[in-house]
Amino acid sequence: MKERTIKSLKAVKVGIAGNIMLAIFKVVLGILAHSIALISDGVDTAIDVVKSFIVYRGIKIAGEPPDSSHPYGHGRAETIASNIIGISVIFAGILIIIQSIATFGKTNALETLMLIGAGTSIIGKIILSTYMSRVGKKFSNQALLADAKDYLGDVFASSAVVVGALLIIFTGKTFFDGIASIVVALIIMYMGYKVLQPGLQEIMEEQDNPKIVEKIEQIVNEFPKAINPHLIRMSKLGSYYIVDMHLEFPGSMSIEESHRIVSMIEREVKSKIPEVQDITIHVEPFGNK
């Protein structure tokens, strides 16, 4: 394995281990403190752990080369993983809201324990995030950088718990625990939506990358005999694209000649645009619709 892969995998493992400790710490402290908000925050961190496991398993499967039963490659393994995560996270948020409403005002949250739990979590997440973004930047690993950003987002959830605890201290009203946990649940659901949305766009084959279309047209323009590129369609599979398109040639040109040019264009596109894993070009005589 390359140094980049080893160091990146190590950072992932440190992140997962740190999150497991924080999740257990917050859930246990949340139970001791009778605080739904702190328990929800702990559940949020536990979801992150599961998310990391599934995402990296997905990335591993997605990296396998195409085979006869999956000629487009295995890129959608990543998409399936992120869709499952997105739906489960939104569902977890709904459960927390139901629980918060059912017990609203009836819990007796201990604000000091809430502060200790959420405060420790904020410090821990900032340390983890700084470490992972440093490794991510060093090896320009997008997955690590995304994780580092995600950890900073978790700080908001813990901050809601801190604010809830402070409000309990100043007002003496423990229902702020319920309000804080609803805020945490809304943050959780928003994060779930952010994970789910690109996966749904991909399954619906939404054409989301005009920049790649532009680059393909530029490459075609370097071949003067190839005219009027049109119907450029892209299928996204996780982190790469499969492209097909139409291209016109003079009607008198031999099949041999047009095939030669088309093959060159296909090679150029694949080498100049790394996101394009494969491209098929449909040839037609000039002026055809």
Ligand SMILES: [Zn+2]
């Ligand atoms: Zn056409």
Ligand SMILES: [Zn+2]
């Ligand atoms: Zn061919």
